[in-house]
Amino acid sequence: MKTNYLIPNQFKRIGWFLFIIGIVLGMLFLLFQLDDINLFNFKIFSIAEQPIMGKTVFFSISENNILDEFIGLLLVIGALFIAFSKEKSEDEFISKIRLESLVWATYINYAILLISIIFIYKMVFFWVLVFNMFTVLIFFIIRFNWALYRSKNQIKDEE
Amino acid sequence: MKNSIKVERAKKNITQAQLAELVNVSRQTINAIELGKYNLSTILALKIAHVFDQSVHNIFELEESDWIS
Numbered sequence: 001m002k003t004n005y006l007i008p009n010q011f012k013r014i015g016w017f018l019f020i021i022g023i024v025l026g027m028l029f030l031l032f033q034l035d036d037i038n039l040f041n042f043k044i045f046s047i048a049e050q051p052i053m054g055k056t057v058f059f060s061i062s063e064n065n066i067l068d069e070f071i072g073l074l075l076v077i078g079a080l081f082i083a084f085s086k087e088k089s090e091d092e093f094i095s096k097i098r099l100e101s102l103v104w105a106t107y108i109n110y111a112i113l114l115i116s117i118i119f120i121y122k123m124v125f126f127w128v129l130v131f132n133m134f135t136v137l138i139f140f141i142i143r144f145n146w147a148l149y150r151s152k153n154q155i156k157d158e159e
Numbered sequence: 160m161k162n163s164i165k166v167e168r169a170k171k172n173i174t175q176a177q178l179a180e181l182v183n184v185s186r187q188t189i190n191a192i193e194l195g196k197y198n199l200s201t202i203l204a205l206k207i208a209h210v211f212d213q214s215v216h217n218i219f220e221l222e223e224s225d226w227i228s
Contacts, residue, residue: 089185093197151187154194155175 003095006086015081022074029071040067072133079137087148097147105140161220164193167211182206 028034044064050056087094109132116128168178175193179186182203191197199207208215 087185091184091188092200092203093188093191094185096197148187151191155186155190 003086003090006084006090007081009086009088009090011081011085015078015083015085017078018074019078019082022071022078025067026071026075029067034067035065037065037067040065040070042066075134076137079134079141083137083141083144093151094148097151098144101140101144101147104143105136108139109136160195160198160225161222162192162195163218163220164189164207167213167218171211178207178210181210 034040041063043061044066045061046057046059046064048056048058049060049062112135113128113132116125116132120128164178168175173181175189176186179189182189183206184203188197188199188203192199204215204219208218211218
């Protein structure tokens with residue numbers, strides 16, 4: 001089926017590669033507080049930033065540990081590639097599963113966010129927001145692949 | 160919507176996989192249509208009818224429940 005909003009199937013592998021590196025680095029980052037390592041400090045251009053207890057500064061050059069930015073890029077780009085690369089046989093039925101999974105993932109994601117807004121406060125809520133950057137895509141990938149797996153399994157039952 | 164794809168396949172002696180290839184969709188899709196779990200597009204219905212050398216009406220049939228929204 002012709003779709004202009006999906007990328008070629010080969011990107012799925014690249015996506016998994018980037019995403020897994022992102023997950024591993026992300027875990028290491030959280031476990032060992034790699035924020036404190038100077039090795040990753042670089043001069044960066046920022047559009048806007050606000051130091052703790054300071055004033056917001058626009059369009060400046062400052063120093064930052066870029067490891068967390070790098071991990072964020074890996075996870076987002078990786079997950080986008082996995083989620084929106086074509087299946088080997090992308091057709092109308094698979095498009096329907098794709099759409100259903102996307103709506104389902106959006107519902108679940110915002111249901112969790114709503115509960116978090118009500119019951120989670122302060123720094124823990126900050127971490128909820130951090131994870132929330134990736135969860136829509138992750139929920140989509142899980143639900144979509146599970147539905148695909150189930151429809152493939154149904155064939156085996158028929159035989 | 161009811162369909163007689165399974166019967167037509169048996170007459171023509173082709174498998175789900177072969178039909179899928181002829182109309183350029185995945186095997187899951189043919190399977191889901193046969194099981195009545197997926198309402199296919201008009202284009203795909205026309206293609207399937209073409210493969211079986213029949214009119215669409217001979218293969219796909221409306222049911223009472225299709226009129227209830």
